[in-house]
Amino acid sequence: MWMYEKRLQFPVKITKTCPRTAQLIISQYGGPDGELSASMRYLAQRYTMPLKEVGGLLTDIGTEELAHMEMICAMVYQLTKNLTVEQAKAAGFDAYYIDHTTGLWPQAASAMPFTAKEFQSKGDAITDLTENLAAEQKARTVYDNLLRMIPDPEIREPLKFLRAREIVHFQRFGEALEKTKEKLNEKNYYYFNPEFDKEMLKREPLPMETAGIR
Amino acid sequence: MQSTTEHLAIASVPVQQFGDLYDEDSALKNGTVFRQLDLPFFAAESVPAPERGAQDMLRDPARQDQENDLLKIQKVSFVLDDLRLFLDTHPKDREALEMMKNVSICRKKLLKEYAARYYPLTADCMAELFEHEQGEACFCWQKGPAPWEGVCV
Numbered sequence: 001m002w003m004y005e006k007r008l009q010f011p012v013k014i015t016k017t018c019p020r021t022a023q024l025i026i027s028q029y030g031g032p033d034g035e036l037s038a039s040m041r042y043l044a045q046r047y048t049m050p051l052k053e054v055g056g057l058l059t060d061i062g063t064e065e066l067a068h069m070e071m072i073c074a075m076v077y078q079l080t081k082n083l084t085v086e087q088a089k090a091a092g093f094d095a096y097y098i099d100h101t102t103g104l105w106p107q108a109a110s111a112m113p114f115t116a117k118e119f120q121s122k123g124d125a126i127t128d129l130t131e132n133l134a135a136e137q138k139a140r141t142v143y144d145n146l147l148r149m150i151p152d153p154e155i156r157e158p159l160k161f162l163r164a165r166e167i168v169h170f171q172r173f174g175e176a177l178e179k180t181k182e183k184l185n186e187k188n189y190y191y192f193n194p195e196f197d198k199e200m201l202k203r204e205p206l207p208m209e210t211a212g213i214r
Numbered sequence: 215m216q217s218t219t220e221h222l223a224i225a226s227v228p229v230q231q232f233g234d235l236y237d238e239d240s241a242l243k244n245g246t247v248f249r250q251l252d253l254p255f256f257a258a259e260s261v262p263a264p265e266r267g268a269q270d271m272l273r274d275p276a277r278q279d280q281e282n283d284l285l286k287i288q289k290v291s292f293v294l295d296d297l298r299l300f301l302d303t304h305p306k307d308r309e310a311l312e313m314m315k316n317v318s319i320c321r322k323k324l325l326k327e328y329a330a331r332y333y334p335l336t337a338d339c340m341a342e343l344f345e346h347e348q349g350e351a352c353f354c355w356q357k358g359p360a361p362w363e364g365v366c367v
Contacts, residue, residue, distance in 0.1 A: 006335045006361055007284060009292065010242065013364040057302040064295060074362035130225055147258045157243075160258050164245025167253055168296065174227020175303035181224065189224050 002063070009067040010161045014078040014154050019093035021150055022079035023109060028072045028146075028162070030106025030114035033138040035072055035162075039065035041119035041135060045128045050194040050201055051183065054125065054176045061169050068162055073104050075158060125194045126184075129177040133170055140166040232300065232310050238289040247296040280332050287328060287335070290321045333357035 028034045042062035049055040080093070080102045088097040095111065106114035120131050143163035150156060183202045185191045192200045234249040241247040244254075297314045304310060329339035330346075333354055340355060 003337060005291075006333075006358065007288060007291075008361050009288070009295070010245075011285065011288065011364075012362070015365050053302060053305065057299065060298055060302055064299075070362070074364065077362050078364045126224070133225060133227075144255050144257070147255060156258065160254070161242070161245040163255065163258070164252065168246050168248070168251050168299065171227065171230060171251055172299050172303055174225070175229050177225060178227065178229055179303065181221075186221070189221070 002066075008071050008074060009064070010071060010158050012071055012074040012078065012158050014075060014152075016079075016152070016154070017082050017087060018079050018152070019083055019088055019091040019096075021152070021155060022076045023091070023093055023096065024146060024149065025072060025079070025155075025159075026076050026107060027109035028139070028142060029069060029076060029104070031108035031110075031112070031142070032118040033135065033142050034106070034108070034114070035065050035069035035139075036106050036114055037118045038062075038135060038139060039069060040116065041121065042132065044119075044121040045132075048123055048195050049128075050125055050198060051176075051180055054129070054180060057172060057176050061172065064165070064169075068165065071158055071162065075155065076104060077102075079155075123193070123195050125180050126177070126189060128195075129173055129180060132173045133177070136166045136170040136173065140170075229303075230300070232304065232307050235313075238293050241296065242289045242292045247293050248300075283324075283328055283331070287321070287324050290317060290324060293317050294321060 030036055039062050042058040042065065046055040046058035046062065049058065083093070083097075083102055085097070088094050096107075099105070108114075119135070120128070122128050122131070140163055143159055143166065146159050147156060147163065150159065180194065181189060184194060185200075194201055230248070230250065235241075235247050236244060236249055236252070238247075244252045246252055294314065294317050297310055297317065301307065301310050301314060325335055325339050326342055328335060329343055334340040334343060334357075337355075343354065
């Protein structure tokens, strides 16, 4: 269950119309390393995680990514709110305008539509957590690239915030991977799939199993 | 958590220790409450942050009060967001837990004040309003600007 809180995670207050910038930033909505992709990836992977607390972390980061998607959408919306047809033409935003007017639609900067092909839910905790480490780095690179191209401070502040979050999430996924490794065979982390071969996971012995042992 | 860096063919990330924190103003600005995780990009440092002052002067002072109060909630809530993720991977860290306790109480208070003064941000805030003003039968969930509106131009 999700509840809505009527605010953005970080303020977005853009005063100038700039469809060209909107066209770039929209990549973090529906692009290959975008926030929608991130959210769907983590919220899909969490069900079968062998460690309950890693499933919990995926829920919390997946939820935060939804809030990031809302920030990105707010940026695209504000950048195109008072758009004229002339501005759309001059900025190369005319193709998007034909398909969606100024409505929000998840696509990449290259106009490629959002697709689940961009992320995995592989059913193996090591594989998925390694994918997530890479995903956070890919998103960071997108924010680096956006920050190189966009000079307006009103737009840069939220982008800098979102970039910083990628680094924090990377750290947390790294820690989740360390926790998962503790439950595996340390001689060979690939001896079994912790998400499928559940009976082979190291676990705390139940009280009844240790009752007779001194 | 033991260090597993001696293992080949698997990624290892050192586990963070709690401490060296930003205050809530700097935390929101830098995108983390943890100074150690604040690793900026060189090309992001060349342009100064926006000057809010001049632009805000021209605007409605009542709206400005409301935005400042909302910003307080954003700051406190963000500290909580970052702490929650830390505690997800460090559930036994007493210091972090103690901080979460204090910040949570502060957030609850700010949300309540904001709802009473402007409009409720959550369904629970709305329930509180109903409790305190039982005579009122107003549906206030749609009150206030949409979060994505930003600056009213």
